[in-house]
Amino acid sequence: MDQNISRAQWAMLACIVIALPMSGWGALYPQNTYLQIGPVVLGLPAAAWLLRRWPISNMAALCLASFVLLHLVAARWSYSFVPYRQWLAPLGIDINATFGFHRNMFDRLVHTSFGLLMVVPIAEIAIRHMGMSRFAGLAFAVFFVFGMSSLYEIFEWLLTLTLAPNDAAAYNGEQGDIWDSQEDMACANLAALFAIWPARAHLRRMLDSAGAPT
Numbered sequence: 001m002d003q004n005i006s007r008a009q010w011a012m013l014a015c016i017v018i019a020l021p022m023s024g025w026g027a028l029y030p031q032n033t034y035l036q037i038g039p040v041v042l043g044l045p046a047a048a049w050l051l052r053r054w055p056i057s058n059m060a061a062l063c064l065a066s067f068v069l070l071h072l073v074a075a076r077w078s079y080s081f082v083p084y085r086q087w088l089a090p091l092g093i094d095i096n097a098t099f100g101f102h103r104n105m106f107d108r109l110v111h112t113s114f115g116l117l118m119v120v121p122i123a124e125i126a127i128r129h130m131g132m133s134r135f136a137g138l139a140f141a142v143f144f145v146f147g148m149s150s151l152y153e154i155f156e157w158l159l160t161l162t163l164a165p166n167d168a169a170a171y172n173g174e175q176g177d178i179w180d181s182q183e184d185m186a187c188a189n190l191a192a193l194f195a196i197w198p199a200r201a202h203l204r205r206m207l208d209s210a211g212a213p214t
Contacts, residue, residue: 005051008058012065013048016040016072023072028081035159036075040068054129059202060121067110067117074110082106111184115145115191119199127203134203138196145192146185153181 005013020037027033051061074082084106085096095101122141126132132140 003052003055005048005055006058006061009051009061012061013044016044016065016068019069019072023076025076027076027078029078032078033075036078037072040072054125056121056124056128057202057206060124063117063120067113070110070113074106077106079107079110080104107184108187111149111187112191114149115188115193116195118145118148119192119195120202123199123203124206127207134200134207137203138199141199142192142196146189149185149188153185156181 020041023037024030024033077083082104084104085094088095095105119138119141122144123134123137126137126140127134130137130140
């Protein structure tokens, strides 16, 4: 049975709607940006329907919305050119100099965030709507991140077969790093393992309040 979406979740959807045109406006590589924001445009109506049909907590929804918004920020600059160093300069912070980075690291941040932010919502969905125990739900969420990280890198590889070399390089954001795909997957996967601990606390509260089996 359909249920009402909370006001907080409607607000999250509204933020994404507002962010979409901002992500596309003045994009450095419009073709790449539209490829990256296209799935978000198509997924918004589905998200509203899914939230009504299979509700999730505000915390789980916040994790999903945060990742989408972070992705839209990165898409505006095709990931590789997000000017975070300029943003942090007034604060006297230079992350690249501090940690010895020699490339734009915003794409690594997004891949890491995927691992950190997906475990809670995927585990919650598995428990709420797939009948899994807490342990099985957490394992399912972690393996979901592992699998999706791999599939996305395969998708990027397949995309390079259809795009011109320069366009493919800009979309993939390799920045000359031959191990970019492996490092992206490692960031997401390690972050998912780290996210097990905060996810366990969230799921324990959810199960205690619902009286669901653990």
